[in-house]
Amino acid sequence: GIEFDVRWQGDVQRINAPLYGDFNAENLLCVLAVMLAMGQSLAEAANKVKSIKPITGRMERCGTKANELSVFVDYAHTPDALYRVLASLRKHCNKALWVVFGCGGNRDAGKRPQMGSIAEQWADRIVVTDDNPRFENNVEIAKEVLAGCSLDKAVLIQDRKQAIQHVIANAAANDCVVIAGKGHESYQEISGIQYPFNDKQVVEEALHKRFGMQ
Missing domain, CATH: 3.90.190.20 (Mur ligase, C-terminal domain)
Incomplete structure (x- = not known):
């Protein structure tokens, strides 16, 4: 799956998700941005995307x-x-x-x-x-x-x-x-x-x- 680090306001979290492809990494960054804008911490957001499910028939x-x-x-x-x-x-x-x-x-x-x-x-x-x-x-x-x-x-x-x-x-x-x-x-x-x-x-x-x- 996808694995990368995200830095936000001094915090760094490793992002893991059962998705594949650079475009899905870009999609995940958008999801994380929305979650952060809603007031969640980077750690909370990183934990939640671990269980995200791929869209049927998309990679x-x-x-x-x-x-x-x-x-x-x-x-x-x-x-x-x-x-x-x-x-x-x-x-x-x-x-x-x-x-x-x-x-x-x-x-x-x-x-x-x-x-x-x-x-x-x-x-x-x-x-x-x-x-x-x-x-x-x-x-x-x-x-x-x-x-x-x-x-x-x-x-x-x-x-x-x-x-x-x-x-x-x-x-x-x-x-x-x-x-x-x-x-x-x-x-x-x-x-x-x-x-x-x-x-x-x-x-x-x-x-x-x-x-x-x-």
Whole structure:
């Protein structure tokens, strides 16, 4: 999780919270500022944020095991959001950083190669997959994303469930994995139909299959 020191009016407190990412550290500073403005001491505020809960699908860490994988599900579906997630984890990932993502159909197509380029810059292994293709051709969407990636880093696994299963099965101990784009969403939208689908559920099933854990 996040750990840093805060100094306020001569007092210094170590802040610990079960959150991840530089942007969440910034969010915590805002929370602390509000608590201090309400008259709480820095020590009281620091103690309370220890139990803060992450938002579902926002840099949410899934089932983990000591010395194995760190897997995160995040809603990042724009170039800036993907950059923030990958750049934050890059600082803490000692081994390979994997990312699984796609781009939505019938949305801003210009961001597709941009997101591919960001993944290329920050991740070690890239798996491009479907993410709500809606009424567009999913293969063509993926081609536009892959235009921003190098072929030695990126692979295409069109089926999102298979893409997630592939990464969980093949990532090495201590690798970091990001499943980006859906976060809290509970469906995959194809040709106007929303099929039940949840990234976290698929991740946990794949982790259980590999490690025997929930």
